[in-house]
Amino acid sequence: xxxxxxxxxxxxxxxxxxxxxxxxxxxxxxxxxxxxxxxxxxxxxxxxxxxxxxxxxxxxxxxxxxxxxxxxxxxxxxxxxxxxxxxxxxxxxxxxxxxxxxxxxxxxxxxxxxxxxxxxxxxxxxxxxxxxxxxxxxxxxxxxxxxxxxxxxxxxxxxxxxxxxxxxxxxxxxxxxxxxxxxxxxxxxxxxxxxxxxxxxxxxxxxxxxxxxxxxxxxxxxxxxxxxxxxxxxxxxxxxxxxxxxxxxxxxxxxxxxxxxxxxxxxxxxxxxxx
Amino acid sequence: xxxxxxxxxxxxxxxxxxxxxxxxxxxxxxxxxxxxxxxxxxxxxxxxxxxxxxxxxxxxxxxxxxxxxxxxxxxxxxxxxxxxxxxxxxxxxxxxxxxxxxxxxxxxxxxxxxxxxxxxxxxxxxxxxxxxxxxxxxxxxxxxxxxxxxxxxxxxxxxxxxxxxxxxxxxxxxxxxxxxxxxxxxxxxxxxxxxxxxxxxxxxxxxxxxxxxxxxxxxxxxxxxxxxxxxxxxxxxxxxxxxxxxxxxxxxxxxxxxxxxxxxxxxxxxxxxxxxxxxxxxxxxxxxxxxxxxxxxxxxxxxxxxxxxxxxxxxxxxxxxxx
Ligand SMILES: Nc1ncnc2c1ncn2[C@@H]1O[C@H](COP(=O)(O)OP(=O)(O)OP(=O)(O)O)[C@@H](O)[C@H]1O
Ligand SMILES: [Mg+2]
Numbered sequence: 001x002x003x004x005x006x007x008x009x010x011x012x013x014x015x016x017x018x019x020x021x022x023x024x025x026x027x028x029x030x031x032x033x034x035x036x037x038x039x040x041x042x043x044x045x046x047x048x049x050x051x052x053x054x055x056x057x058x059x060x061x062x063x064x065x066x067x068x069x070x071x072x073x074x075x076x077x078x079x080x081x082x083x084x085x086x087x088x089x090x091x092x093x094x095x096x097x098x099x100x101x102x103x104x105x106x107x108x109x110x111x112x113x114x115x116x117x118x119x120x121x122x123x124x125x126x127x128x129x130x131x132x133x134x135x136x137x138x139x140x141x142x143x144x145x146x147x148x149x150x151x152x153x154x155x156x157x158x159x160x161x162x163x164x165x166x167x168x169x170x171x172x173x174x175x176x177x178x179x180x181x182x183x184x185x186x187x188x189x190x191x192x193x194x195x196x197x198x199x200x201x202x203x204x205x206x207x208x209x210x211x212x213x214x215x216x217x218x219x220x221x222x223x224x225x226x227x228x229x230x231x232x233x234x235x236x237x238x239x240x241x242x243x244x245x246x247x248x249x250x251x252x253x254x255x256x257x258x259x260x261x262x263x264x265x266x267x268x269x270x271x272x273x274x275x
Numbered sequence: 276x277x278x279x280x281x282x283x284x285x286x287x288x289x290x291x292x293x294x295x296x297x298x299x300x301x302x303x304x305x306x307x308x309x310x311x312x313x314x315x316x317x318x319x320x321x322x323x324x325x326x327x328x329x330x331x332x333x334x335x336x337x338x339x340x341x342x343x344x345x346x347x348x349x350x351x352x353x354x355x356x357x358x359x360x361x362x363x364x365x366x367x368x369x370x371x372x373x374x375x376x377x378x379x380x381x382x383x384x385x386x387x388x389x390x391x392x393x394x395x396x397x398x399x400x401x402x403x404x405x406x407x408x409x410x411x412x413x414x415x416x417x418x419x420x421x422x423x424x425x426x427x428x429x430x431x432x433x434x435x436x437x438x439x440x441x442x443x444x445x446x447x448x449x450x451x452x453x454x455x456x457x458x459x460x461x462x463x464x465x466x467x468x469x470x471x472x473x474x475x476x477x478x479x480x481x482x483x484x485x486x487x488x489x490x491x492x493x494x495x496x497x498x499x500x501x502x503x504x505x506x507x508x509x510x511x512x513x514x515x516x517x518x519x520x521x522x523x524x525x526x527x528x529x530x531x532x533x534x535x536x537x538x539x540x541x542x543x544x545x546x547x548x549x550x551x552x553x554x555x556x557x558x559x560x561x562x563x564x565x566x567x568x569x570x571x572x573x574x575x576x577x578x579x580x581x582x583x584x585x586x587x588x589x590x591x592x593x594x595x596x597x598x
Contacts, residue, residue: 080474081478090478097471106468
């Protein structure tokens with residue numbers, strides 16, 4: 001609900017974000033904005049600070065300085081679930097699965113949070129009591145959640161695996177599920193950390209289609225991806241990080257031609273491990 | 276794998292089997308010697324505590340070493356109301372559950388902020404602190420506790436051992452039914468999600484701290500109810516009835532039966548109580564010179580062996596055999 005109250009013209013603003021781990025500066029004074037209905041590519045060699053940046057935006061990591069806000073609402077300082085309730089969700093470089101649940105149930109977890117205004121369970125104890133008593137009202141809601149989960153799985157092209165245990169999924173299937181789960185919360189901002197890595201060509205097509213569909217429904221998609229060709233093809237704009245600093249920002253074409261960017265990638269290849 | 280960890284029996288099936296269990300006990304008590312009827316009550320009350328603990332350990336993925344404290348709080352609340360205020364144990368039962376819940380709620384604000392192993396320590400500390408309170412507070416009997424605690428009654432019928440066994444197992448049935456519903460609901464799925472991938476669930480909006488808190492409080496309600504019935508059925512309590520050792524036993528019951536199985540709670544409670552009885556009878560015969568400590572020692576050895584052989588509990592092996 002809270003995410004819906006944020007107007008569609010909203011932007012994600014990252015202002016002067018710095019993250020230090022002891023002596024390492026993982027993210028160094030990074031500033032940029034992401035707009036609704038666009039795919040913002042985030043590029044950079046290994047260790048450039050991309051995941052750390054996502055951690056800051058999603059509330060996993062407190063920045064040493066700087067702040068992130070969404071449509072004027074400050075996100076920095078809030079808990080991960082509260083950031084999610086405000087409309088920012090993400091996937092992980094290594095997919096996080098809910099072992100013990102089926103594919104459909106995993107999506108239902110996301111839908112339940114959405115249903116109760118962004119976070120689950122709601123503060124009143126009523127929800128626990130209704131669940132324990134299995135009240136008819138609660139059971140009707142369960143049936144609705146189930147239908148909506150199937151609709152989401154259908155849209156993601158994975159409804160065939162709805163009843164499977166998450167433990168049985170192949171790596172690519174895990175990525176597809178994680179993406180579907182994230183879309184289930186109807187995010188305003190979706191952070192995808194290397195969603196294409198480890199996927200076969202069909203799965204890559206499926207994920208790219210989901211990304212485009214999310215964009216056309218107004219989501220601001222931030223995409224970290226090492227597959228530079230795919231990233232440049234799907235992104236509307238690109239931000240490039242190197243050693244924590246933003247070294248370029250612009251259209252995919254401009255960024256691809258930027259000597260600094262080319263340098264960063266070649267320099268990284270030449271001195272692997274020294275950074 | 277998922278099927279092994281999370282039983283998917285329908286809630287209706289759960290309710291029916293639980294009801295069958297009560298009927299079985301209701302018949303059994305007419306044939307058992309009263310000593311065994313008492314044991315049956317004890318197993319039922321321990322099972323009730325363990326069902327609540329299973330929600331917290333098996334689903335929320337946390338460890339509590341303080342459940343005996345909540346049993347004690349339920350028992351003392353009900354006993355104090357009955358002895359000092361002549362309040363019926365039926366009301367005492369609800370009051371005991373509420374006070375246990377309140378203490379768990381307050382503790383959760385400190386304990387759930389801590390990392391997992393520290394949470395276990397915090398609940399352990401609670402157990403010790405509560406025991407000191409029981410010992411030192413003269414109003415509730417100090418170290419000698421309460422004697423002659425009034426029993427439950429329905430109209431003119433005052434509960435006897437048989438009635439307590441039936442009451443205990445009726446509560447087990449209700450407890451299993453409620454917990455079974457929780458586990459199969461959005462709430463239970465969110466619990467599984469946080470114990471499997473906490474950060475992943477949080478990024479979807481799952482408030483893991485609130486979820487754990489509510490589950491912890493629910494587990495305290497189960498323990499508090501069991502404590503209130505315990506006080507009246509044994510008509511005597513003192514601080515040593517709710518020691519740290521009992522908390523450890525609850526964890527053992529939970530793990531032995533299988534932390535994600537509601538039936539496992541019943542089996543775990545039965546196994547631990549039965550083993551204790553067997554050792555009490557066998558050890559003096561085999562080792563006449565052995566003192567009482569040896570029974571705890573052998574109990575410990577057997578339980579550790581079971582944990583090694585059946586790390587996911589007895590019920591997991593049963594389900595694997597069936598699959
Ligand atoms: N929790 C942490 N503690 C200490 N250092 C960290 C931590 N997390 C990241 N770093 C360091 O911060 C830098 C940026 O790491 P980050 O994971 O953000 O890079 P990345 O761009 O996502 O790399 P990759 O493409 O390999 O995923 C690296 O030098 C890394 O070693
Ligand atoms: Mg990374």
